[in-house]
Amino acid sequence: MIQKIILPGMSEKQRLLYQLDIYRGDLESEIAPGNKFHKLRYHIKAAKEKNARYVATFGGPYSNHVHAFTKSAIKAGFLPLVIIRGELHSTLTSTLRDCVSDGAILFPSQRDDYRLGLRSEIKSEVDKLYSDVYWIGEGGGGTLGVLGCCDWADQISHIINKKYDTWCVSSGTGTTSLGLACSNAVESLQVFNALKGAEDIEHEVEVLWHKMAGEFTHMKHADPLSKMSFWHSKEFGRFGKLPLEVADFLKELYFLNPTLRLDPVYTGKMAYRIWLKIKHNCWDYQRSLIVHTGGLQGWRGIKGTLNPYPNVDEPITM
Ligand SMILES: Cc1ncc(COP(=O)(O)O)c(C=O)c1O
Numbered sequence: 001m002i003q004k005i006i007l008p009g010m011s012e013k014q015r016l017l018y019q020l021d022i023y024r025g026d027l028e029s030e031i032a033p034g035n036k037f038h039k040l041r042y043h044i045k046a047a048k049e050k051n052a053r054y055v056a057t058f059g060g061p062y063s064n065h066v067h068a069f070t071k072s073a074i075k076a077g078f079l080p081l082v083i084i085r086g087e088l089h090s091t092l093t094s095t096l097r098d099c100v101s102d103g104a105i106l107f108p109s110q111r112d113d114y115r116l117g118l119r120s121e122i123k124s125e126v127d128k129l130y131s132d133v134y135w136i137g138e139g140g141g142g143t144l145g146v147l148g149c150c151d152w153a154d155q156i157s158h159i160i161n162k163k164y165d166t167w168c169v170s171s172g173t174g175t176t177s178l179g180l181a182c183s184n185a186v187e188s189l190q191v192f193n194a195l196k197g198a199e200d201i202e203h204e205v206e207v208l209w210h211k212m213a214g215e216f217t218h219m220k221h222a223d224p225l226s227k228m229s230f231w232h233s234k235e236f237g238r239f240g241k242l243p244l245e246v247a248d249f250l251k252e253l254y255f256l257n258p259t260l261r262l263d264p265v266y267t268g269k270m271a272y273r274i275w276l277k278i279k280h281n282c283w284d285y286q287r288s289l290i291v292h293t294g295g296l297q298g299w300r301g302i303k304g305t306l307n308p309y310p311n312v313d314e315p316i317t318m
Pocket residue numbers: 034035064065139170171172173174175176177263266267293294295296
């Protein structure tokens with residue numbers, strides 16, 4: 001579904017000039033909301049084709065990806081193995097507790113080794129312990145993740161009933177944004193980088209695109225890079241931190257849009273940054289569509305007093 005967003009503190013002129021809508025990807029799936037289902041879909045299919053018994057991935061202690069991956073793996077009949085960034089503490093985070101109770105086996109890692117991803121020592125250790133493992137990179141990325149998100153944009157375009165000047169999405173690995181931009185349905189895409197200091201995301205997306213065009217020749221003519229504009233977030237401190245001004249903005253936004261919840265790391269910060277641009281009349285687009293990529297479980301990694309929503313685990317009824 002697509003919902004209109006009412007922004008706080010707008011002048012009458014700004015209200016008339018800027019239309020901001022949101023595609024509620026968060027409502028699509030309970031186990032893998034937002035971009036998660038789409039990034040994982042082709043990976044799960046490939047794991048089945050390879051007759052894998054285990055599927056394995058990487059993530060941080062509050063990772064949305066790890067949460068959705070575990071549930072999707074179990075549902076598809078695989079045993080999930082997860083390499084966690086850093087040590088495991090005796091009290092697991094709520095995200096990891098969910099994973100363990102769903103059936104995931106967790107492996108702690110040294111941060112330096114973790115960064116090596118599929119080339120890490122911990123990955124080799126896991127491969128020694130288990131055979132028939134299908135590996136998915138951190139965040140569910142790679143070309144199969146891109147492919148799933150390209151399909152997602154096509155699906156979203158079928159329920160759109162007006163022309164948008166631009167689409168907006170938040171990025172971590174850049175997989176989702178590249179996938180959306182690969183679709184003919186998207187002519188312009190604003191990509192809001194959620195990771196501080198990850199300015200090389202543009203380069204990574206370019207590399208991923210060349211890989212994509214090599215593997216899927218039908219994609220060759222998509223020209224996604226020319227549609228994408230990247231916005232970086234130097235002002236936002238650490239990845240898992242929620243600045244007070246963003247928390248206050250989300251509180252006001254919730255008051256005006258009581259059926260809409262955004263996550264603290266990706267969609268919430270993106271909405272705040274778009275709002276600032278509109279407020280200062282430096283947003284070039286009259287009709288914009290935000291894609292809600294889910295991630296609401298991530299509120300469990302944020303101080304409770306900053307959370308504007310009554311109970312994040314409660315299903316939202318529209
Ligand atoms: C809620 C949410 N939005 C956006 C993203 C960014 O997606 P990507 O890594 O594909 O850029 C993530 C990370 O997977 C996420 O959890």
